[in-house]
Structure formats: C-alpha cells, structure tokens
Amino acid sequence: MTSTTPRRPGGRTARNTRAIYDALFAELVERGHAGLSLERVATRAGVHKSTLYRRWPTSDALLAAALAEHPRNDWTPERNGDLERDLIGVGQAVLDGFDDPVVGPISRACLAAALDSPAAAEALSAFLADQHRRAAVVVTDAIDRGELPAGTDPVAVIERLVAPLYYRRLITGKPVTEAGLADAARVAIRLARD
Amino acid sequence: MTSTTPRRPGGRTARNTRAIYDALFAELVERGHAGLSLERVATRAGVHKSTLYRRWPTSDALLAAALAEHPRNDWTPERNGDLERDLIGVGQAVLDGFDDPVVGPISRACLAAALDSPAAAEALSAFLADQHRRAAVVVTDAIDRGELPAGTDPVAVIERLVAPLYYRRLITGKPVTEAGLADAARVAIRLARD
Amino acid sequence: MTSTTPRRPGGRTARNTRAIYDALFAELVERGHAGLSLERVATRAGVHKSTLYRRWPTSDALLAAALAEHPRNDWTPERNGDLERDLIGVGQAVLDGFDDPVVGPISRACLAAALDSPAAAEALSAFLADQHRRAAVVVTDAIDRGELPAGTDPVAVIERLVAPLYYRRLITGKPVTEAGLADAARVAIRLARD
Amino acid sequence: MTSTTPRRPGGRTARNTRAIYDALFAELVERGHAGLSLERVATRAGVHKSTLYRRWPTSDALLAAALAEHPRNDWTPERNGDLERDLIGVGQAVLDGFDDPVVGPISRACLAAALDSPAAAEALSAFLADQHRRAAVVVTDAIDRGELPAGTDPVAVIERLVAPLYYRRLITGKPVTEAGLADAARVAIRLARD
DNA sequence: GACTAAACGAGACGGTACGTCGAGTCTTTGT
DNA sequence: ACAAAGACTCGACGTACCGTCTCGTTTAGTC
Numbered sequence: 001m002t003s004t005t006p007r008r009p010g011g012r013t014a015r016n017t018r019a020i021y022d023a024l025f026a027e028l029v030e031r032g033h034a035g036l037s038l039e040r041v042a043t044r045a046g047v048h049k050s051t052l053y054r055r056w057p058t059s060d061a062l063l064a065a066a067l068a069e070h071p072r073n074d075w076t077p078e079r080n081g082d083l084e085r086d087l088i089g090v091g092q093a094v095l096d097g098f099d100d101p102v103v104g105p106i107s108r109a110c111l112a113a114a115l116d117s118p119a120a121a122e123a124l125s126a127f128l129a130d131q132h133r134r135a136a137v138v139v140t141d142a143i144d145r146g147e148l149p150a151g152t153d154p155v156a157v158i159e160r161l162v163a164p165l166y167y168r169r170l171i172t173g174k175p176v177t178e179a180g181l182a183d184a185a186r187v188a189i190r191l192a193r194d
Numbered sequence: 195m196t197s198t199t200p201r202r203p204g205g206r207t208a209r210n211t212r213a214i215y216d217a218l219f220a221e222l223v224e225r226g227h228a229g230l231s232l233e234r235v236a237t238r239a240g241v242h243k244s245t246l247y248r249r250w251p252t253s254d255a256l257l258a259a260a261l262a263e264h265p266r267n268d269w270t271p272e273r274n275g276d277l278e279r280d281l282i283g284v285g286q287a288v289l290d291g292f293d294d295p296v297v298g299p300i301s302r303a304c305l306a307a308a309l310d311s312p313a314a315a316e317a318l319s320a321f322l323a324d325q326h327r328r329a330a331v332v333v334t335d336a337i338d339r340g341e342l343p344a345g346t347d348p349v350a351v352i353e354r355l356v357a358p359l360y361y362r363r364l365i366t367g368k369p370v371t372e373a374g375l376a377d378a379a380r381v382a383i384r385l386a387r388d
Numbered sequence: 389m390t391s392t393t394p395r396r397p398g399g400r401t402a403r404n405t406r407a408i409y410d411a412l413f414a415e416l417v418e419r420g421h422a423g424l425s426l427e428r429v430a431t432r433a434g435v436h437k438s439t440l441y442r443r444w445p446t447s448d449a450l451l452a453a454a455l456a457e458h459p460r461n462d463w464t465p466e467r468n469g470d471l472e473r474d475l476i477g478v479g480q481a482v483l484d485g486f487d488d489p490v491v492g493p494i495s496r497a498c499l500a501a502a503l504d505s506p507a508a509a510e511a512l513s514a515f516l517a518d519q520h521r522r523a524a525v526v527v528t529d530a531i532d533r534g535e536l537p538a539g540t541d542p543v544a545v546i547e548r549l550v551a552p553l554y555y556r557r558l559i560t561g562k563p564v565t566e567a568g569l570a571d572a573a574r575v576a577i578r579l580a581r582d
Numbered sequence: 583m584t585s586t587t588p589r590r591p592g593g594r595t596a597r598n599t600r601a602i603y604d605a606l607f608a609e610l611v612e613r614g615h616a617g618l619s620l621e622r623v624a625t626r627a628g629v630h631k632s633t634l635y636r637r638w639p640t641s642d643a644l645l646a647a648a649l650a651e652h653p654r655n656d657w658t659p660e661r662n663g664d665l666e667r668d669l670i671g672v673g674q675a676v677l678d679g680f681d682d683p684v685v686g687p688i689s690r691a692c693l694a695a696a697l698d699s700p701a702a703a704e705a706l707s708a709f710l711a712d713q714h715r716r717a718a719v720v721v722t723d724a725i726d727r728g729e730l731p732a733g734t735d736p737v738a739v740i741e742r743l744v745a746p747l748y749y750r751r752l753i754t755g756k757p758v759t760e761a762g763l764a765d766a767a768r769v770a771i772r773l774a775r776d
Numbered sequence: 777g778a779c780t781a782a783a784c785g786a787g788a789c790g791g792t793a794c795g796t797c798g799a800g801t802c803t804t805t806g807t
Numbered sequence: 808a809c810a811a812a813g814a815c816t817c818g819a820c821g822t823a824c825c826g827t828c829t830c831g832t833t834t835a836g837t838c
Contacts, residue, residue: 010835010836011834011835011836012783012784012833012834012835013782013783013784013834013835016783016784032310033306033309033310034310034311035310037823037824037825038824038825038826039823039824039825040824047784047785048784048785048786049785049786049825049826050784050785050786050826050827050828051783051784051785053825053826053827054783054784055783108309108310109309111309111365112227112306112309112310114365114367115227115302115303115305115306115309115364116226116227116228116229116302116306117228121367122367124365124366124367125366125367125368128365128366129366159358159361159362159366160358160381162361163357163358163360163361163362164353164354164357164358166357166360166361166365167353167356167357167360167361168353168357170309171305171308171318171322171360171364172318172319172322172323172353173308173315173316173318173319174319183385186385187354187381187385190381190384190385191377191381194380205803205804206802206803206804206814206815207804207813207814207815210814210815231792231793231794232793232794232795233792233793233794234793241815241816242815242816242817243794243795243817244795244796244797244815244816244817245814245815245816247794247795247796248814248815249814420698421694421697421698422698422699423698425797425798425799426798426799426800427797427798427799428798436811436812437799437800437812438800438801438810438811438812439811441799441800441801447799496697496698497697499697499753500615500694500697500698502753502755503614503615503690503691503693503694503697503752504614504615504616504617504690504694505616509755510755512753512754512755513754513755513756516753516754517754547746547749547750547754548746548769550749551745551746551748551749551750552741552742552745552746554745554748554749554753555741555744555745555748555749556741556745558697558753559693559696559706559710559748560706560707560710560711560741561696561703561704561706561707562707571773575742575769575772575773578772579765579768579769579772594788594789595787595788595789598788598789619818619819619820620819620820620821621818621819621820622819629789629790630789630790630791631790631791631820631821632789632790632791632821632822632823633788633789633790635820635821635822636788636789640821
C-alpha cells in the first residue's frame with residue numbers, strides 16, 4: 001500500500017483514519033473527484049491538514065488506501081441455483097451501485113482517479129479483482145452443477161458480464177435496459193460454453 | 195455545444211481556436227487530465243488566458259468542444275469481406291489507440307473528464323456514437339453479404355465488441371491478449387446470428 | 389485642456405458628451421474614484437468604449453474635462469450686506485457640498501484624482517480658482533462698503549475662510565462645528581483688516 | 583487597526599512585515615496611489631502575494647497599518663522660545679515634507695487613499711492627530727511663557743496653522759510663499775489670543 | 777505509573793492556478 | 808471604404824489549495 005503505516009496504529013490514530021476515510025468519501029460524493037480538496041477533507045474529519053500529508057503522499061494514495069479498506073468488501077451475490085438468474089442478479093447489483101447516491105459518485109471518482117494515477121489504478125484493479133472473485137461463486141456453482149465445463153475461468157465470465165454494463169453506463173453514458181442486462185448475461189454464458 | 199460560438203469567427207479567431215485545441219491536446223498528452231492547467235494551455239497556444247475564459251466557461255467545455263471538432267473523425271475501418279477479420283481489425287484499432295502515445299492519454303483524459311462533468315460526458319457520448327457508427331459499416335457489409343440476419347443492429351454488435359476491450363484495458367488495467375480480442379469478436383458475431 | 393475637442397461638436401457628439409459626463413459623475417457617486425471603470429461609464433452612457441478612448445487619453449483627462457464643464461459653475465453666494473454673515477454663508481455652502489450625496493463624492497473623487505494626476509490637478513485648480521473668484525464678490529462688496537481696506541485681496545480672504553473647512557472635513561476627517569465655521573470667518577476678516 | 587495582527591509576531595513574520603512596509607512606501611513613491619499593485623509590493627518585499635492577503639484584507643488596510651507604524655513618528659519640532667518662530671518652523675517642516683521626494687508622494691498617496699476608504703481615513707486621522715499632538719508642544723511652551731491665555735487649545739492652533747498649507751499645496755496645487763507661511767502663523771496666533 | 781517517542785494540532789509560508797475584471801489596442805464585418 | 812463593435816493582449820485582482828516547515832502539545836505503548 002502507498003500509505004505510511006503508522007507505528008502506533010491504536011487509539012487516536014485509528015480513530016482519525018476512520019474519520020478521514022469517511023470524510024474523503026463524503027467529499028467525493030458531494031463534489032466529485034475533480035472537486036476534491038485535502039484541506040476540506042481534513043477539516044471535515046476534524047483533523048489537521050498536516051496529519052493527512054504525514055500519512056499519505058498524495059490524494060491518490062489516500063484514495064487508494066481508503067478504497068482498499070472501506071467499502072462493500074463484504075458484498076456477496078445471491079445464489080439461486082440458476083446461472084443466468086444469478087448473473088443477472090450480479091449485474092443488477094453493479095447497476096444499482098452506479099445509481100446509488102453514495103456508491104455511484106465514489107465509483108466514478110475512483111475510476112477517474114485510476115485514469116490519472118497509477119497508484120489509484122492499482123488500487124482499483126485490486127478492488128475490482130476482489131469483487132470479481134466474490135461474484136465468481138455463482139459461476140463456480142454452475143460448474144459444480146455441470147452447467148458449465150470444468151475448465152471454465154469463473155472470473156472471466158464475470159468480467160464478460162460486467163464489461164458492457166460499465167461501458168454503457170460509465171463510458172458511453174447511456175442507460176442499460178433490462179434486455180441489455182439479459183443480453184450481457186447471455187454473452188457471458190455463451191463465452192463460457194465454448 | 196457548450197462553447198460560446200464567436201460572432202466573428204473569421205481570421206484570427208479561427209486561427210486561435212485551432213491553436214488552442216492543439217495546445218490542449220498536447221498538454222493532455224504530457225500531463226493528463228488531472229494536471230491540466232488552462233494557463234499553460236493558453237501560453238502554449240500563444241493566446242491570453244482571458245481568451246480561453248471568454249469563449250469556454252470551463253475546462254470541460256473546452257475539452258468537449260475540442261473533442262467534437264478535432265480528432266480522428268475521419269477514421270474508417272478496413273473492409274476485407276470477412277466479418278470476423280473486420281471486427282478484429284476494429285478491435286485492434288481501438289487497442290492501438292489505447293497504446294498510442296498521443297491518442298491514449300487523450301482518450302483517458304476525455305474519459306476522466308466525462309466522469310466528472312456532464313458536459314464532457316455528453317461530448318464523449320457523441321464522439322463514441324460517431325465512432326460506433328463509423329465502425330458499423332463492417333457489420334452492414336456482413337448483413338449485405340448475408341452473413342448476419344437482416345434485422346441485426348450494427349451498432350450493438352460493435353458495442354459488444356469493444357466493451358470488454360475498454361473494460362479490461364481502461365478500467366481493470368489489465369492487458370487484452372490476442373485471444374481475448376478474438377473471443378470478443380467471435381462472441382459478438384455468434385450473438386448477432388440468433 | 390487634455391481632452392480632444394471633437395471637430396464636429398454638434399448633434400450626436402454633443403449628446404454623447406453630455407451622456408458621458410453624466411454617466412461619469414453617476415459612477416463616481418456610486419463607486420468613488422478608486423472604483424471607477426471606463427467600461428461601466430461607456431455602458432451607462434450608451435456609448436462604445438472606443439468612443440471614450442478616441443476622445444480622452446486617460447480617465448483623468450475625462451474627469452478633468454467633465455469637471456471643467458459640468459457642475460455648479462453657476463453657483464453664486466448670497467449677499468446680505470454684512471461680510472461676516474456672507475462669509476459664513478459661503479463656508480456653509482462649502483460644507484453643504486461635502487455633505488451632499490451627489491456633490492460630496494464627486495468632490496472627493498476629483499480631489500483623489502488630482503492627488504494622482506497632474507492633468508486632474510490642473511483641472512481642479514482651475515475649478516477652485518473659479519469658485520474662489522465667484523465667492524469673492526462678498527469680499528469685494530465689503531471693500532466697496534468700506535468694511536475692508538481697499539488693497540485687500542478678495543480671493544485670499546476666501547482661501548483663508550475655506551482652508552480650515554477642507555482640512556478638517558476632508559483631510560483629518562473631523563466635523564466642522566458651527567463655532568468652527570464662525571471662527572474661520574472671523575479670523576479671515578480680522579486678518580484682512582490689518 | 584485594520585491589520586490582522588499575526589499570532590506569532592516574531593522571527594520571519596516580523597522581518598516580512600518590515601520588508602512589506604518598506605516595499606509599499608517605495609512603490610507609492612514610484613507610482614503613486616493609483617498605480618499601486620499589491621503584486622509588485624509583494625515581489626519587491628521578497629514575499630509571496632498570499633502573505634499580503636492573509637494579513638491585510640485590502641490594500642487600504644495595509645496602507646493604514648504601515649502608516650500607523652512606520653514613518654516619522656519620532657519627529658519633534660524645534661523650540662526657540664518664540665511662538666511665531668516656532669510655528670513657522672513647524673509649518674516649514676510640513677512644507678518640506680510635501681517637497682521631499684519620499685515623504686511627499688507618500689503623503690499624497692495616504693491622502694488619496696483616505697478619500698476613498700474609511701479605513702485609510704481613520705488611519706490618516708490618527709496619524710495626523712499624533713503629529714498635531716507632537717507639534718503642539720510649541721504652543722504649550724507659549725502658554726507656559728504667558729504668551730497665550732491659559733485656556734488655549736494647543737492642537738487647534740496647530741490645525742489652524744497647517745490647514746492653509748495643506749489647502750494651497752495639496753488641494754489648489756499652488757505654492758506656499760514665505761509670506762504665505764508667515765500669514766498662516768499669524769492667523770493661528772491671532773485665533774489663539776481671543 | 778512514569779517516561780519517551782510517535783503522532784498530532786496549529787500557524788505561517790512560498791507557490792501554482794483559478795476565474796474575473798478592467799485597461800487599451802487591433803481587426804473583422806456590415807453597410 | 809470606413810466606422811462600430813467584437814475580439815484580443817496584458818496586468819492585476821482576490822481566492823483556494825497545495826505541499827512544506829517549525830513549533831508546541833497530546834497520547835500510546837513500554838519499562
């Protein structure tokens with residue numbers, strides 16, 4: 001990680017860290033990545049500016065660290081015993097995230113940061129890999145059930161599922177219809193079957 | 195358009211506009227979206243800062259305007275009489291763009307801008323729609339040849355092709371192998387056949 | 389005079405001149421000398437900026453020209469047949485000018501301009517000389533009546549009268565009481581008698 | 583005072599303050615009040631612009647603060663045991679100030695500032711009050727010697743002395759002759775005798 | 777339970793860029 | 808062909824953050 005791990009991480013330091021991450025996300029939600037100011041983050045966290053600079057070299061490093069610890073790292077997909085239904089569920093969760101007034105802006109901010117900063121890119125990469133792994137259980141289930149061939153790469157299937165969702169919503173800016181989501185699920189399954 | 199169209203668009207104004215767009219792209223290439231400074235753009239274009247602010251309300255508006263006029267709006271896919279080969283060609287062109295030392299940074303910058311600013315998002319959306327339309331001729335060809343059913347939506351095929359490329363390269367940050375590209379092309383075709 | 393006298397002073401030119409002077413004074417009243425902007429004056433006068441620049445080289449020159457033509461050049465002191473009463477009347481008129489919501493700010497503006505610009509200083513000098521001459525009739529009256537010796541310099545008496553008024557009100561910023569004014573008048577007379 | 587007194591006035595801050603005041607006066611001497619630029623003052627003082635804005639809200643406040651601390655606050659009139667001679671000495675000192683290539687422009691600038699800004703006006707008022715008090719010892723001396731009645735207001739005498747000097751030189755722009763100065767002294771004394 | 781180094785709070789600073797405003801000067805355009 | 812108005816250069820404004828520094832002060836962990 002890019003953060004300077006404090007040698008005395010207990011007590012106040014831990015409290016501050018938590019407050020800073022919270023403030024960071026709140027600021028990202030309110031003002032976006034371009035409008036981010038470490039001064040405001042510090043003020044909002046009730047912490048002095050120098051505390052931030054002491055612990056993270058750049059704002060991207062802070063974002064990377066926050067992304068690594070904080071959010072929805074406990075998410076788990078629904079498992080219904082049917083691959084297509086499960087995949088649609090996963091996709092819907094992704095889309096719901098984009099629409100969420102908190103998660104959406106944070107996602108966009110992380111993405112924007114990743115496009116500018118290698119450190120943030122790495123953190124985002126790790127975060128997404130984790131999410132993929134988490135989601136991939138629905139594919140593993142399908143393999144166990146014999147719905148898919150044994151050699152299938154579960155993460156690849158998930159990637160194929162979410163790629164068009166990200167592309168349409170975040171990049172082209174167009175909405176994803178129910179049919180679009182179903183289509184994405186079908187593409188992913190079709191790929192896995194070969 | 196978000197730009198303030200000047201009421202006297204001849205002569206110097208036109209020359210300035212061109213110089214500004216060029217300077218903007220050069221700066222984006224060198225410093226990225228986060229490191230963009232309108233002061234530097236102005237200096238580089240040999241123009242005074244106030245000229246920029248007079249004509250575009252924000253940096254995003256400038257980027258949007260530049261994106262709308264300038265780059266590779268003349269690109270055309272190769273047409274070999276074979277859909278899969280053509281699609282791979284389109285995909286390869288996209289990937290080459292990401293790798294290009296000029297086009298790549300500009301793409302990333304536009305994307306980052308779009309994630310922060312509705313104006314930029316709209317401009318990017320229009321730009322990509324144009325690119326899709328342009329690329330879609332290879333699908334239309336295939337329909338004409340009878341390779342694909344008549345009702346096929348050509349743009350949808352292109353989107354299915356490029357979505358995983360963008361997702362892997364720009365979002366997860368991972369490379370796209372030749373096999374990955376071939377996969378994307380094959381799946382796009384197969385799905386269109388149904 | 390520093391103004392460029394136009395070669396066709398009739399019709400539109402004259403109307404514009406009047407409008408410009410009016411706008412100038414109005415702006416001075418509203419924003420003071422430091423806040424003066426020729427752009428606003430031009431807009432307010434319904435005239436293009438270049439018209440101003442064509443006719444006056446600097447804002448001070450404009451102010452000087454306006455001062456020479458416009459204001460209270462028709463003022464006349466009251467003549468009561470009693471020097472002290474007349475002088476008090478003159479002094480009161482000066483003080484009333486300082487307090488007037490229109491004349492006061494203009495006076496201060498002209499003074500400030502004169503402190504910065506020789507052109508304005510000259511204009512102010514001429515203006516004040518004119519005012520002195522105008523006021524001096526009350527002294528001439530007194531000489532004619534035999535109240536003062538024949539060799540008395542009427543303008544010097546007026547200057548002795550108004551100097552402390554200007555000094556207290558405009559320079560030290562302190563008010564002038566009725567007794568203060570009476571004092572000034574009395575001393576001016578007494579000194580003239582010797 | 584309008585200045586923001588820094589909470590740690592030692593060391594660098596104090597050095598900066600002094601350098602800023604010096605630079606301010608130097609700029610006023612060279613360019614006058616209207617030509618004052620805080621950017622140039624900062625550069626000249628070897629200090630960054632934001633340091634100025636952090637400590638003084640406006641240029642007038644800076645001028646006020648500088649006026650309050652810096653100049654000739656140690657001036658003392660000559661005392662010759664003769665009121666008229668002393669007063670002429672005081673008046674001559676005032677006139678010499680107007681002619682001085684350093685003090686003159688600064689005086690004019692302060693006066694111009696005072697005409698535009700209440701803060702500067704107050705500072706000037708305080709400065710002049712101090713000068714008056716300082717000069718008034720020559721009047722007190724005369725009272726002690728019995729030259730003037732006991733109830734005489736020493737400061738009023740000084741004001742009466744300097745008023746015509748300011749009026750002629752700074753306002754009407756005309757020179758003050760030796761006779762004019764002697765006249766002013768006589769007026770002041772005459773006033774005090776009643 | 778007291779000590780010591782780590783972590784923090786606080787204020788000031790030099791610096792870059794912002795976005796705005798006004799001063800003056802050119803130059804395109806419409807008539 | 809020429810004046811009017813639009814567009815420009817230039818300098819400064821006042822603001823916001825950035826990242827750094829120097830001091831004290833608090834607090835966590837250790838002996």
